Amino acid sequence: MKYLNQLIISLILMLSLMSCDKDFLNKYPQTAISPEAFFKSEEDLKLYIDGLISLPDKYTYQSEQGTDNTATTGAVEIKILMTGSPSAETITGGWSWGRLRDINYFLDNVDKAEVDPVVKNHYIGLARYYRAIFYYSKVKRYSDVPWYSTTLNTSDVEGLNKPRDPRVLVVDSIMADLDFAYKNVKADVPSGSPGKWAIATEYTRIALYEGSWRKYHTELKLESTSNTFFQKAIEIGSAIMDSNEFQIHNTGNPETDYFDLFNSQDLQSNPEIILPHIFDTDLGHGSNVTSIFTDYEQSPTRNLVHTYLMIDGSRFTDLPNFDEMTFVEEFQNRDPRMLASLSYPGWENKGSRYIQRLNKNFTGYHQIKGYGNSVDELFNQSYDFPVLRYAEVLLMVAEAHAEINTINQSILDRTINQIRSRAGLPDLNLVEANADIDPIISARYPNVSGANTGVILEIRRERRVELVFEGQRFDDINRWEVGELFADIPKGMYFPGLGKYDMSGDGYPDIELISKDNDIPFEDEKEKNALGQTLIYYRVSTIQDGSGTVYLENGVNGGPIITESTERQFLKPQYYYRPIPQPQVLLNNNLEQMFGW
Secondary structure (H helix, E strand, O other), X not given: OOOOHHHHHXXXXXXXXXXXXXXXXXXXXXXXXXXXXXXXXXXHHHHHHXXXXXXXOHHHHHOOEOOOOEEOOOOOHHHHHHHOOOOOOOOOOOOOOHXXXXXXXXXXXXXXXXXXXXXXXXXXXXXXXXXXXXXXXHHHHHOOEOOOOOOOOOOOHHHHOOOOEOHHHHHHHHHHHHHHHHHHOOOOOOOOOOOXXXXXXXXXXXXXXXXXXXXXXXXXXXXXXXHHHHHXXXXXXXXXXXXXXXXXXXXXXXXXXXXXXXXXXXXXOOOOEEEEEXXXXXXXXXXXXXXXOOOOOOEEOHHHHHHOEEOOOOEHHHOOOHHHOOHHHHOOOEOHHHHHHEOOOOOEEOOEEOOOOOOOOOOOOXXXXXXXXXXXXXXXXXXXXXXXXXXXXXXHHHHHXXXXXXXXXXXXXXXHHHHHHHHOOOOOOHHHHHHOOOHHHHHHOOOOOXXXXXXXXXXXXXXXXXXXXXXXXXHHHHHOOOHHHHHOOOEEEEEOOOEXXXXXXXXXXXXXXXXXXXXXXXXXXXXXXXXXXXXXEEEEEOOOOOOOOEEEOOHHHOEEEEOOOOOOOOOOOHHHOOOOOHHHHHHOOOOOOOOOO
C-alpha cells in the first residue's frame, strides 16, 4: 500500500491530542494528557513526532505566483508589496508561533521516556529538524526574530516580552539543530517521512540560502561569513552524493524522464526522490492541482520561455529575431523540460485537441508540470509529489562551489551535467561558459562578478528550468538580491499584429485576432479552417485601453501580451523583509521594526 496505515492512524490521533489554540507560545496542548503519563515509550515519541509531519502538497506547483516565472491575477503578497501601500497594518501574515510551541513541548518532555539513547536521539533529531525549518522560514521573512528553545508559561513575563534576537544567533541555533538532526536521525524510516537524507537535503538548502543571503545582502554586513555556509552546503550535499543512495532518474528517454517525476503514481521506488509525499485515493489521501491549468491561477512568462536552451545546448536568445517569434516557432528544437512543463503546440488536454486560451489577463502560456492529464480524476489525484529530489542536491553543490571559486569541470560533470544528460543536452563546459557569457542573463543578475561569472549564471539557468514551479524561484530571487526582477511586469506570447494564427503547429489557423472596434462574429458566422475547425476570435487592444479580450503591448500593431497595467516598485532592502504585524508590536513593545518598516 502506498501510504502507511500506521502513519495515518498516528496523524489522526495526534491531531486530536494536539487540538489547541495555536496563537500563543505559553500553552500546553489543551486536550493532552499530562507529560508524565504520556512520554514513556518509543511508541509515545513516535506518535507525537508523526503528528508534526507537515509535507508540502501539490499546491506547491502554484507557489511562484508574482515571480518572473509566472503571472497571476491573484492578490499575492509580493504584488501587494510593490503596487499598494504596504505597512505593518496591511502586511499581517507570517507571525504565527503555534507550531514552535508544539515542537518545544516535545523537546521539554522527551527525556521522561525510558528508551534507548539512540532511539531517543532519533526523535529529538526530528523535532530539532522541524524547529530548524520553522525558524528559517521566520529568518527569511523577518531576519532577526526572538529565539525560543523551550515552551513558555504564563508567568514568564520576560520571555513573552522578548525582543528580536540577532540573525547570527538565530541562524547559529538553526544550524546546531540541523547538525544534531543530521547526525542522529536514522536513514531507514518509513517512506513518506523524513530520514537522514531528507534532513541532509534541508541542511544543504538552508546553508546555501544563508551563504547567498550574506554574500549578496550587504545591508547585513555579514559578507565575510558567507563562505562558511557555502562550505557547509558543499560538505553536506557531497555527503548525500557520496552515500550512493540516490541518482538522477534517467532511462535514456529525455522526452519522458523529467515529465515522469511529476506525473507518477509511485515515486517511492524512483532513485531520484529523497522524500515523496505519497497520495492514494484508495486510502482517502488524494489531491489534484487542476487550477494550475483549468483556472490559470498562474501562467508562465515569456521570460521563462526564453530561458530554456535549444536541444543542441545553444541559447534561444542568440537566434535572429528571437523576441519576435510566435508560439509555434518558440517551441521548436527546445530543451525537453520545456515541453514537460508548458503546454506546447499540438498538446492534448485529456485526449482532446487543445488550443491556447489567451484571455483573462494571462500570458497565453499554460503550465502542465504537475497537472493530472487523465480522464480518470481519481487517477489524477493519486500522483505522488516529489518533496525533495536529488537533482536539487546536485544544483546546490555546484552553485556553492561556484560561489567560492572551487568549481572545476569534474564537479560540473558530477552535478549539472548529470541533470543535463537526463534532458538530452550537451555537457556544460566550464571554460566555454566563462568565456561566452549570456548577455541577457548577465543583465538580470548584475551583482555577479569574478572569474566564474559565466558558470554561475549557467548554474542559475539550470536551477530555474529544472526546478520551475517547485516553489524555489521566489526564494532564489530574494537570496541573490535581485528583487528588481519582481518589478518586471510579466509578459506573454508575441503576435506581430492582427490576423490568423496557427497555435497547434499543424499549419492551419486556429485563432484570429481582430481589432477591439470589431465585434466577434456569431457562432454560425465564424470562419472555419481547412480542417473544418471553427476559429477562436479575440479582440485586441492595449491594456491601458482595456476594451479588448487580449492586451498586446502595441495594441493592433502587435507585441507581447501584457498582463498588468499597474507599475511595480521594489524598494531595497526594505522589501526583502516583512514588518512584524502592528498588533504584535503593540502587545510586545520590545519588538522593533527593521529595514525601514
